Amino acid sequence: MGSEENNNESNKITATQQAIASCCGAIITSLLVTPLDVVKIRLQAQSSSFANGKCFVYSNGLMDHVYVCENGNNKAWYKKPGHFRGMWDAFVKIIKIEGIKSLWSGLPPTLIMALPGTVIYFTSYDQLSEVLITKIGQDSDHIPVLAGSISRLGSLTVLSPLELIRTKMQSRILSYKQLHMCISNTVAKDGWLSLWKGWFPTALRDVPFSAIYWYNYERFKKKLCKICDAREPTFMISFTSGAAAGSIAATITLPFDVVKTCKQTEIWEFETLNLSQKSSKSTWTIMKRIVAEHGFTGLFAGIVPRLIKVAPACAIMISTYEYGKSFFHKLNKKNVQNH
Template identity: 25%
Template sequence: MASEDVKTSEAAVSRIVNLAEEAKLAREGVKAPSHALLSVCKSLVAGGVAGGVSRTAVAPLERLKILLQVQNPHTIKYNGTIQGLKYIWKSEGFRGLFKGNGTNCARIVPNSAVKFYSYEQASKGILWLYRQQPGNENAELTPLLRLGAGACAGIIAMSATYPMDMVRGRLTVQTEKSPRQYRGIFHALSTVLREEGARALYKGWLPSVIGVIPYVGLNFAVYESLKDWLMKAKPFGLVEDSELGVTTRLACGAAAGTVGQTVAYPLDVIRRRMQMVGWKDAASVVTGDGRGKAPLEYTGMVDAFRKTVRHEGFGALYKGLVPNSVKVVPSIAIAFVTYEMVKDILGVEMRISD
């Protein structure tokens, strides 16, 4: 009995020592390997859930935006948000509103996971470099530093999942009347790879990367900076118990999404049109001359801009902006708030950048 008591006491002491060691490592900013891996997994899960929830909530508007971006101006089918949604409902039914959403989620879940996690790591790395400069030892993240971290995160996430975005665009545009049907994500990927080559999977990548810098960068910069300002200024009684309410955070996310998408939208239109190059099975896709007399061909991003503006006017760069704006406001807001709520449930720090 005495030996058992001794063993129990030794186990208790060992456990206390281990807990003390973990606490010491935490204070010193060092995480045990297993704890660090668990934290990474939690962050990735939170980011993936945030992306899936936010995109599914606005899937009908996402599809309508793409259809508006690529439709032929001389055979208008979708003319505005309400009319466009009604037309899709009437011609394709309820499922038509969510066509391509499975592919979209298959892309956005890993994209969102990588994006949020990359932002956390990039913000920490950029802040560390900034603090190495004389006089900046105690500096905090500024809006400009957040913009840089967001840009890095956007480029990494976009590049990692771009082929999924490319085939998602084609799955979204095709209809039952298309001569050939992509049966799903992997069928579309394999078909494009076989018939058009590996480079086709990255058509429109350059305008996407250029567009993602202001878009994702501004999303994070505006959201985080607004939250910081509200926490410090505490205007209108929006701060309760040193925390922002869900409604206030949703408003911050909406403002961030509106600013980012307005700046980057023309590049999104050009990216989508470049993705359609070489595919003749899409319904109502705009052609090179806008009249159906020439195949859709662009030699590059600049050429796509030039032909679009020349044949359709500057306003064509903002086709689909209205449904996109209606989509972006709740989408970005839901993504940010869902991310923070899931991390809170999983026991990870609430702030995106800590």
């Protein structure tokens, strides 16, 4: 019995292996999902042009980024002309006229942000889950909720200052020395907490999303393993569970997503245009305004494009992550047997 426990301990994957698995998952997810958002933004720009200094949300499939509109130069990929009749037509024409690389416009800066965030998030989730299992017990439904919420809080807290720095770099051409002075002046004027502007509306959406997502993912995974009579989740079980859990979480938290987008774009516009910022409106005030102007359905605006993006992103990320963990688990087991 003791030797079996020792084998299980040595077979367990390390935090470094979990980080590598999540890193690979993040890269694959970004490569597959970024073209969807590039096409979506190009279609939006075609119907209503983006004004200079205004902001819109760009996603690489793992996280959202606020992108500041620039003058119509060669870097402004979202302003390139196009007469697209729909998503598929946009895909074909962009590849034909601009080359396939255009579908991954803006990926490098967002990927630099996504990789550390994803590594912190997924590795923390697994590490916290292991600790909570020893404290609470394996069958508790609270474990995915607690681990998902805490790990998301950690990752978005680390990334908030990086998001601010990235937006300042995009808003105008700055050398690293100028950027350092800009950040130093902001901190001197408004304090260190100014680096976390936009943190609260992001947390209000992402923390409940993570809690709902991981709770449903673990439940779906267990049920599908029973149905398929599988001891370990297969790639398809993880993929299906991730897509279903992501869709449920995205739908429930959509009102917070609408408010977060509205609030954060306003913050970045004030930052970019150097305007004096008025007192920030509360989440509840923004929600009431949306309901008054657009009705209750206004809180669920954009549900279809959000689901089209979130469901495959969640499915690809979790299935590649689980596959990576399974690979390392087998590798560790083989190394133990060889020794």
